[in-house]
Amino acid sequence: MSESTKLDADRIRTLLETESAEIKENTRLFNAERYDAVEAVGAEAHEGYRDRAREIKEDAIERLPELIHQTRSAVEANGGTVYVADDAADANRYVSEVLDDEGADSVVKSKSMTTEEIDLNEALEANDVDVWETDLGEFVIQVAEEAPSHIVGPSLHKSREEITELFEREFDPDESLDSAQKLTAFAREYLGERIDDADVGITGANFVMAESGSIALVTNEGNARKCASIPDTHVAVAGIEKIIPSVAELEPFAELISRSATGQDIPQYLSLLTPPVDTPTIDFDREDEPAFGGGDAERDFHLVLIDNGRRAMRQDDELRETLYCIRCGACANSCANFQSVGGHAFGGETYTGGIATGWEAGIEGLDVAEEFNDLCTGCSRCVNACPVKIDIPWINTVVRDRINRGKDPGFDDLLVDGLVPDEEESGTPLRKRFFGNFETVAKLGSATAPVSNAVAGTGAARTAMESVLGIDARRDLPEFERTTLRDWAQARDTAVEDPMRRVALYPDLYTNYVQTERGKAAVRVLEALGCEVVVPDAGGSGRAPLSQGMIATAEEKAEGVAESLLPYLDAGYDVVVVEPSDLAMFQREYEKLLPAETHERIAEGSYEVMEFVYGLLENGAELDALPGGEGDGVAYHSHCQQRTLGLEEYTKIVLERLGYDVLTSDVECCGMAGSFGYKSEYYDLSVDVGQSLVDQFEPAADERTVVASGTSCMEQLDSLLAPGTRHPVELLDPVRR
């Protein structure tokens, strides 16, 4: 990517203006269709396929050298050739040689991201070979001389009108191509002639089956079939990671790939080809001869397996999972930021969307991944979308950490080292260290409140923060409370006789220093339901540094939390967490940061506050102890990580049992995602994403109390909709009686 295309506020704004509308519509449609399709097949069956797919990929990547060997034997036994290319240049040289041997000067291609990755078209065109993309989306991109913006729908950022304008300009057709039908008919005829005349057909391969030397191709248009069967020579180009053992292992992927990509149960064409296939060759020069021209040409097949960094990824404990990717695009479709700006922002030289960071880091390098890596907010909405259960946010975090470490330390670091000592190597950018050390900021801010709030709110301070730290001046800053939740709790005299449960309420940074009211409400609610509640002396969960890719600091924080909470867990306390992003740390990321046994104990013993309230009510706690809703309306926005953990429903059920009329948001994300929405270059994007939530809630906001589970969601709603958003537990607070 050239310097001019680097991601900054201007570039994001341009993409929001030019490509956003189409990308939003198309990705959200894919996403909605995916939800419907998964529901139709049943969540349990879908999970079963995902587990099996994951298992197969883990095994196949583990046994990759053996499977490559087996593939070679099988393809050669069938009469084809296998070439394993080390890198792009090696692959392009090999394909060029095949074309030379065939005397080929025209090639038709079926969409293949792997050939995009190696810039095959450019290499062939440099040898005076005509290359035509036959996938209609890819054809549009080729004609427009652009790069794909999506793994599955390369041109989905373009409207029909734009394509009409493009085609009419480039092809000067006799009649206007002013409908999708006319455009399709034109492309079919234009490309059909080129397919019939082509010397060689090049396809990708969605899967390669080692035992039989077969490839599987997934298409809706039929172009892969044409490219594979009409020219006498077929070259399939695929990454080495596409190999699975045999046709038996294809089954879960056949179930998953289209459902995850576009919400189809099965693609229009799922081709299992074992080339050279028995289909006769066709000779258009003898057009009146029966039997397809009666040609006696031989079919020729070459399978080009590309390494290009993959074997190194296989050895890399953090990037290895990327190789399990089946390129369905579900991570992109489920990503709120991607929905707004698409792959021309959220993508590198080839791959786009959530998993693109892993691919680009492995194939192109950290510098390419860096250009868009920060667009992953870690919201985790892609985690459940991924058909092979890749922990995409973790890969993004790891790459972010590596990018940080690759930086040269500058003056900023010397300054920050003294102020906010953390575990990071010098070089981590100042702003990341500022957000990553939010705990220090919060402690200081609280200790000096209200002066700190007043100072932070001045124009001079905001200007300084914007220029030094890139904190957008349009954002309201959190206001620190002088009395922390923990101070308040310690000063209280409470005694619950014969407690039903004993609870350690985890004082996350926001609840302890900023949103203390929701913490106090949580304490009172739990007590009213018969629990003894303590607020332990526990520090930040590590979410803040983790979001900045500061893994070493996050690990240190996690160890601190474990040290604080384990004694309570040992003593039979349940840990209750108010902030969903911190609960997600305990449940998900601590697996990477803490010893397995410690992670398991914390994960098993901790609950989201409304989930816990639900559990208490199920186990005999009196609903009457809480104030009733009396039919009042609530507009409830859950939190992205809370939804990934499957905890959205508990809040809704509890509020409904109390008599509230609950409207639940159905957007993927609020767009704030912690520090992301504060950053100047992402402000417009954050607001754009937030707008979909506002659109849903605005008509109801006058009659309904707006509640949100996460701190950043509340901040986003407060700034975009109407100030006064509350945490759901505050509605349950007995002091409201």
Added chain:
Amino acid sequence: METGTIQEFQQSLSSLDTASTVVSADEFEAGIADVIETPAVGAELPFDDLSLSETPVTLDPSPAQLRGATTGVTGSRMGITSLGTVAVESREEGDEFVALYPERHVAVVRERDLEADLSDAFGWLRNEFEAGRQSFILATGPSSTGDMGALVQGVHGPEHVHIVIVRDNE
């Protein structure tokens, strides 16, 4: 009155905008004549008891006949009831071309060859692979694309698909 399997298969097909006709073996040739639009080309069927030779379908077509045909007729040794899918096999008879070039694809499938779902279909595929028959296209509905701004059928493959289901002998 059709059996449950045929009915379910037809339901799947209708949700794919795919027409279907049910015939007995005796009615087969007349049935084919009814559903094709000529000129028609075909790949001789992979069934012992059914043939296209007495139908108005040109077998072993020339390239010109293939390009000029409105209908292409192939036989399918496997269909998937729950999905409305048929298997197109890469055979020397040229099924692949016949199923792909003309704007109408008529696929003949026998009731006994219907598998309940994708899982059963994979059981069948595994057996075929073991027997050395290893190239199939599972085709479901007409070819389609959304790349031009709206869903359009008939891109590089057929615009219309018609399935002829041959009832098992009662």
